[in-house]
Amino acid sequence: MDSQRLGNELKKILPPGRVLTSSLERKMYSYDSSFHARFRSFVPDAVTLPRSTAEVAEIMRFASNNNIPVVPRGAGSGETCGCLAVRGGIVLDLSGWDTIEEVDAANMQVIVRPGVVHYILNEHLAGFGLFFPPDPGSTRMCTIGGMVANNSSGLRAVKYGTTEQYVLGLEVVLPDGRVITTGGTNCRALKNVSGLNLTKLFVGSEGTLGVITRIRLRVWPRPRARGIVMAVFGSLDEAPAAVLDVYQSGILPSGIEILDSSAIQAVNMYKPEINLPAAEAILLFEVDGNPAGVEWEGQKIVEITGKRALSVEWATDSQRMADLWRGRGVVAVAAARLRPDGSRIFAGEDISVPLSRVTEALRRIKELGREFGVAVVNYGHIGDGNVHTAPVINLENSDEVARANGLVDAIHRLAIELHGSTTGEHGVGAVRNQYALAEHGEAVNVMKRLKETLDPGNIMNPGKLLPPGEE
Numbered sequence: 104m105d106s107q108r109l110g111n112e113l114k115k116i117l118p119p120g121r122v123l124t125s126s127l128e129r130k131m132y133s134y135d136s137s138f139h140a141r142f143r144s145f146v147p148d149a150v151t152l153p154r155s156t157a158e159v160a161e162i163m164r165f166a167s168n169n170n171i172p173v174v175p176r177g178a179g180s181g182e183t184c185g186c187l188a189v190r191g192g193i194v195l196d197l198s199g200w201d202t203i204e205e206v207d208a209a210n211m212q213v214i215v216r217p218g219v220v221h222y223i224l225n226e227h228l229a230g231f232g233l234f235f236p237p238d239p240g241s242t243r244m245c246t247i248g249g250m251v252a253n254n255s256s257g258l259r260a261v262k263y264g265t266t267e268q269y270v271l272g273l274e275v276v277l278p279d280g281r282v283i284t285t286g287g288t289n290c291r292a293l294k295n296v297s298g299l300n301l302t303k304l305f306v307g308s309e310g311t312l313g314v315i316t317r318i319r320l321r322v323w324p325r326p327r328a329r330g331i332v333m334a335v336f337g338s339l340d341e342a343p344a345a346v347l348d349v350y351q352s353g354i355l356p357s358g359i360e361i362l363d364s365s366a367i368q369a370v371n372m373y374k375p376e377i378n379l380p381a382a383e384a385i386l387l388f389e390v391d392g393n394p395a396g397v398e399w400e401g402q403k404i405v406e407i408t409g410k411r412a413l414s415v416e417w418a419t420d421s422q423r424m425a426d427l428w429r430g431r432g433v434v435a436v437a438a439a440r441l442r443p444d445g446s447r448i449f450a451g452e453d454i455s456v457p458l459s460r461v462t463e464a465l466r467r468i469k470e471l472g473r474e475f476g477v478a479v480v481n482y483g484h485i486g487d488g489n490v491h492t493a494p495v496i497n498l499e500n501s502d503e504v505a506r507a508n509g510l511v512d513a514i515h516r517l518a519i520e521l522h523g524s525t526t527g528e529h530g531v532g533a534v535r536n537q538y539a540l541a542e543h544g545e546a547v548n549v550m551k552r553l554k555e556t557l558d559p560g561n562i563m564n565p566g567k568l569l570p571p572g573e574e
């Protein structure tokens with residue numbers, strides 16, 4: 104069906120203004136935040152802006168009857184081309200469907216529509232003394248629907264886990280237009296082990312199994328206090344060893360971040376006033392909870408890390424904590440300052456490795472950078488082995504782009520070799536599905552069968568998650 108006719112059919116389903124068909128409007132939906140989207144244009148045939156479950160269901164019925172691909176989209180902050188129409192079709196932009204339907208404080212849960220932005224939800228929950236703990240760096244952009252679809256998390260996953268731990272139930276529109284509620288049709292319980300866990304199946308399914316239209320999330324009481332320890336190390340090996348020492352002392356910090364020497368250099372070039380100490384590694388431990396517990400844990404971490412570190416500082420004053428945290432906050436942007444014509448690319452950026460192999464991963468990534476002639480900056484969530492690598496290249500130089508692609512492929516393969524994963528946070532989309540078989544083996548065939556069962560026509564976000572050409 105050509106774009107014009109498709110648009111006309113969709114306009115019979117949605118009210119005026121909620122179907123976009125002009126080439127400029129469609130082009131606006133041809134990218135996300137990924138490196139790969141810079142080089143390939145995936146312009147959808149039509150964009151729709153549904154605002155109700157009934158509208159989504161009708162679009163899905165129409166698409167299913169006409170065998171047209173449908174791609175759900177939140178804020179488009181994904182790093183893997185996940186929300187792009189790689190096989191054409193209809194994009195469902197859910198970002199404007201952003202109602203917080205109910206804060207059920209008595210039952211410690213909240214019910215939202217998919218387009219609610221993470222930061223806005225937590226601002227709202229703060230009024231109830233509650234919060235939704237997963238904390239992606241894209242908090243001011245990404246939607247809860249996108250977070251659930253990608254099982255997103257952030258630097259506090261060490262203590263609070265990822266989105267999946269908080270999803271109590273979902274309303275999902277299936278590819279044929281049927282609407283189901285997972286986690287019990289009218290359930291408001293926090294614990295529920297009845298039936299197959301379909302909620303977990305849809306969390307992290309990256310829009311390949313259905314459209315998430317309503318989300319029931321568990322929320323937690325906001326911690327009363329917070330503190331930060333900064334520990335500076337003269338040797339890279341001492342940093343993961345110090346993390347293990349802290350765990351073995353019985354303390355579970357809410358975040359443990361590492362900046363290696365490349366990241367320290369980048370931060371100091373970008374914001375000299377931050378003036379991080381020149382070292383092989385810096386660790387930032389965040390602890391939270393009640394004030395007395397926070398003080399005890401902070402002092403204990405100082406004592407433990409002090410045995411290995413060159414220097415250690417403990418802060419609970421909000422200004423000082425902000426100063427200590429600032430280096431970590433700006434590193435993603437600072438990376439580009441390594442060279443005047445450089446851009447930081449989001450590719451190979453979130454591998455995950457066992458804790459015992461973090462140092463090896465950081466060293467090998469540096470070596471790979473030298474081998475491919477690409478500058479890299481390393482930082483990340485060392486507390487759970489989620490290494491963030493920022494390759495820095497001149498995007499106008501095709502030779503550098505090719506070398507960066509080689510480097511990124513090698514980083515992904517390294518993650519699997521080290522018994523880790525190609526992605527600890529950002530997902531698979533259309534850029535890591537080539538590693539699905541290497542990562543999951545025979546389990547990929549079970550994933551394919553599940554996909555075929557729910558989506559026999561393969562209209563739901565095709566070309567993602569499963570090995571290319573095999574869905």
Ligand SMILES: Cc1cc2nc3c(=O)[nH]c(=O)nc-3n(C[C@H](O)[C@H](O)[C@H](O)COP(=O)(O)OP(=O)(O)OC[C@H]3O[C@@H](n4cnc5c(N)ncnc54)[C@H](O)[C@@H]3O)c2cc1C
Nearest residue numbers: 177178179180181185240241246248249252255256310315
């Ligand atoms: C600066 C920056 C920092 C980031 N930091 C982090 C981080 O710390 N941790 C992290 O996990 N990620 C991070 N990300 C990646 C990204 O923000 C997350 O993956 C986020 O959850 C995506 O949300 P979104 O609304 O932008 O989804 P989109 O990018 O629009 O979509 C992502 C995927 O979800 C699917 N999808 C979206 N909505 C629905 C729905 N309602 N139903 C079914 N499928 C749906 C899409 O089809 C696509 O496959 C970062 C990105 C940027 C740009």
